[in-house]
Amino acid sequence: MKTKQLFTVVFAGLMLAGMFAACTSEQDAAETSTTRVKAPKMKMTTEVPPGVATPDKLETSLGTLTSVDGVPDAETTQKVYDNLDL
Known part of the structure; x- marks a missing residue:
């Protein structure tokens, strides 16, 4: 019987930790979504010709x-x- 109770407590703890992590990541995403990030220059990046911009x-x-x-x-x-x- 103790194994079943331990499993229930561990499962509930993991659920709470998962919900807390999900809420924290949404707040971080909301804070960084307003900042403009410049795209990294990749190896195969082609420059845009001046007449096309x-x-x-x-x-x-x-x-x-x-x-x-x-x-x-x-x-x-x-x-x-x-x-x-x-």
Whole structure:
């Protein structure tokens, strides 16, 4: 009977430790997700030609459209959607 009780206590302890570890890793991930990390340079990395890169600002008839790494910000997205509604 003592073996069964020991097994139950050890199993419960492992479950608690696993839940604590999962909660801690989520907090760490949330803290680091806001920081921008530069991608490491790999052995087979090809440099992007200057003419292919997406500009951060683009002057159009809609106004100035801005983006970061080709992804439009909220204001630019709203301008484009408003233009589509016309």
